[in-house]
Amino acid sequence: MHAMWRKSFRFAGLALIVAPIAPAVPPGASAHAREELRAALQATPDTSNGARLFAVCAECHGPHAEGKASGWPPQIAGQHRRVIAKELVDYRAGERWYDPMERIAGIHVLGSTQEVADVAAYVARLAPSPDTTPGPQRSVAQGAGLYARRCQWCHGERGQGNDERLVPRVAGQQYEYLLRQLQDTLEARRPNMRTQHLRLIEKCSTQELMGLASYMSRLGPAANP
Numbered sequence: 605m606h607a608m609w610r611k612s613f614r615f616a617g618l619a620l621i622v623a624p625i626a627p628a629v630p631p632g633a634s635a636h637a638r639e640e641l642r643a644a645l646q647a648t649p650d651t652s653n654g655a656r657l658f659a660v661c662a663e664c665h666g667p668h669a670e671g672k673a674s675g676w677p678p679q680i681a682g683q684h685r686r687v688i689a690k691e692l693v694d695y696r697a698g699e700r701w702y703d704p705m706e707r708i709a710g711i712h713v714l715g716s717t718q719e720v721a722d723v724a725a726y727v728a729r730l731a732p733s734p735d736t737t738p739g740p741q742r743s744v745a746q747g748a749g750l751y752a753r754r755c756q757w758c759h760g761e762r763g764q765g766n767d768e769r770l771v772p773r774v775a776g777q778q779y780e781y782l783l784r785q786l787q788d789t790l791e792a793r794r795p796n797m798r799t800q801h802l803r804l805i806e807k808c809s810t811q812e813l814m815g816l817a818s819y820m821s822r823l824g825p826a827a828n829p
């Protein structure tokens with residue numbers, strides 16, 4: 605999974621300049637976080653160092669990075685490399701809040717931007733677990749309809765997300781985690797969720813949020829890109 609390098613050709617006098625376009629980095633982030641994310645996405649990951657670093661992560665996220673049914677913590681196995689890097693940088697920069705993750709993503713554990721890239725690449729290669737805990741069946745049909753209308757165009761028909769566009773994979777994620785993220789977004793506890801995202805869910809009832817989370821949790825790990 606390499607960062608896509610597109611080339612743009614511009615005329616400057618008679619010289620043809622080939623300038624790589626930096627990967628899309630969200631405009632809302634602080635300059636520092638944007639810069640670090642850009643560097644992490646451009647680094648060449650060392651997955652054996654990533655495997656070594658993962659020992660710390662496994663203590664909470666589980667040996668296969670499958671997370672826990674309570675959603676504390678979530679599954680991270682098979683999440684997109686670029687998304688994992690972004691979330692780590694956001695915790696590190698205080699743009700996503702959860703004390704233990706802010707510490708772990710800090711420089712005492714992940715000593716450099718290169719190490720962020722290394723562990724992200726390693727975790728992204730782990731197969732998503734089929735043993736996550738899905739949400740209740742009763743609101744799934746309602747969730748499916750809402751998902752198709754409002755979420756699918758970004759998160760994908762099968763919940764597969766989009767690495768290049770930094771859209772997380774949501775398929776087969778722990779239900780409780782998904783629901784909590786939606787609630788955190790609504791209650792302004794997840795600053796890195798953009799306003800556009802908030803608009804999509806702000807009029808949802810609790811039942812509808814449960815339906816959405818349940819539907820996504822049931823999309824299943826088969827939805828690997």
Ligand code: HEC
Pocket residue numbers: 657658660661662663664665675676677678679680683687688691692700701702704705708713723724727772
């Ligand atoms: C002390 C327990 C703990 C450890 C150790 C830990 N995590 Fe986490 N992690 C969590 C919890 C809990 C969350 C969810 C927090 C929230 O809701 O924001 C989380 C969230 C995340 C997320 C965001 C997931 C998403 O879908 O957005 C990523 C990525 C992540 N952790 C990666 C790592 C990596 C990589 C390591 C090892 C370097 C690690 N974590 C170590 C507990 C931990």
Ligand code: HEC
Pocket residue numbers: 690691750751754755756757758759769770771772773774782785786796797798800801804805816
């Ligand atoms: C315009 C594109 C877009 C649309 C539409 C969209 N999302 Fe998202 N979603 C994102 C992006 C980008 C993120 C990652 C935010 C971040 O952490 O940087 C995200 C994050 C999430 C997360 C957190 C995932 C995690 O691993 O922590 C959940 C849950 C989620 N979206 C659910 C939904 C639902 C439900 C809908 C429909 C109501 C929806 N999204 C519509 C782009 C979108």
